Amino acid sequence: MDNRDIVVIGGSSGATAPLKTILGALPADFPASLFIVLHVPARSLGLLATVTAAAGRLPVRAAADGMAIRPGTVTLGVPDHHLILTETGIRLGRGPRENMARPSIDPLFRSAAAAYGPRVIGILLSGLLNDGASGLEAIKRCGGLALVQDPAEALADEMPRSALEALEVDFTLPAARIGDVLSELVRDPAGPRLPIPPELRLEVDIAAGERIDSDVLRRLADPAPITCPQCGGVLSQMRGAKPLRFHCQVGHAFSAEAVAKEQETAVDEAMRVALRIIEERAELVRRMGRDAREAGRPAVAAMYEERAVEYRRYAETIRKAVLKRPAPEPSGDEDA
Template sequence: MRFFRSAAAAYGSRVIGVVLSGLLNDGAAGLEAVARCGGLALVQDPADAIADEMPRSALAAVAAGLPVPSARLGDVLSELVREPAGPRIPVPPDIRLEVDIAAGERVDSSILSRIADPAAITCPNCHGVLSTVRGSRPLRFRCQVGHALTADVVAKEQENAVDEALRVALRVVEERAELVSRMAADGRNSGRRAVAEMYEERATEYRNYAETIRRAVLLSMAPPAPQEDEGGQDGPG
């Protein structure tokens, strides 16, 4: 994404951006910057991509994106580089600012507010506050440290964090159930019936909590249900 954006700012209409098979949609955000700076946007046809998520996102983000079968990409690029570049257009201020941020320029809330609005979401990399980049396609965020992420990337990172938190919680609750069960047994063996009953009740509660968390973990691991095709995508129409 940063490479596309910096190339677009530096070379404008002389840039040809190409998005190939891949997951998530960070490449789509970079390709959108190429198109806004006057460059050309090529996208591997999702129909012959091993992973079609990235090319589909790119075509959704860039209305002028040209889907090309992978077998034809080399020929198309060879033809395009022989054509004269289009007229140079001014680099949009938001793209210029993001290039400067990626290059290490100082960024704080006042600078970031020129292009983004604070969101109640934390950066998965530094845990700082994210801001929503205004008008971005696809939906995208930046933090004050300089990290830039699409919503899909943030969602994937959050999914991983939730899975890890659930597994930690399951382990802790199961250990707690085991501990109070042993304390209940110790109470019975020492003749402290009331104490034993109290710990047995707690052990039952913790086992119920653990079972609820275990179901949540299993649900998070289950593959998504297949969705009906809503018409397919053979290219922009």
């Protein structure tokens, strides 16, 4: 029987420090293969060097399409490609972004679950929003183990907390303990292989870049009256997803929290545009009223002046609403 020899790790904001701690605690004879995705900007530099320095006793490589899976090796996701595991090796996917990120944590976790089932250990570190929770849930559904960094010590606790709310994880640990616990878990035999849900394989194919259309999407989701923040298409709600998630026909994927965040930015912008337009309208009719009064048309002037007062009242209401809105949150990506 195989051991739990596939370890996948994901994180975003604040994840670099705990990742260094975990890798630094692993022994030179660590028998499992490790795969890491951190949400970083497409042109971020230095992450490979950072991870290599932290993993001192283990070899580190940047993922490449067609690479074989090697025990005792750390493989790092590369910018602008999803890191996907298959039964035969590593695949780099150019499928649509998930939660505005590529590479994204969830495609790595889902692909590992689909290909290796109970052999997988998933680890979710510090980060914003709820990226990774869906992938961890897939790992658990396929018989794997789920570990989460203790939210109390995470620099950004939203990702760990979201995972704890979405599923029953096996371990919640501070980063200083994860390495030692992981070294023991990878030597344990994996459980029996479980059936892989067909919708899980379909989502892996989408991340790999396979074609998606309305017929494909209808097999795993139902249309919702919500617009895709990335392409403007219709979003469909994934059936039975934990946490709540959406796909559009292009393939862009979002958790409900990610959609809400993008909408928050759009609403803020729309309100500021509306404020500018109404203020300009108030100024225009004020000038029209003055022009009418100078031309000896007092009734017309009074009408325009009344409208100007009304528009200024609307503008003041919108201005107060804009000032009360919370400032947009940071993206959650961090440079290495």
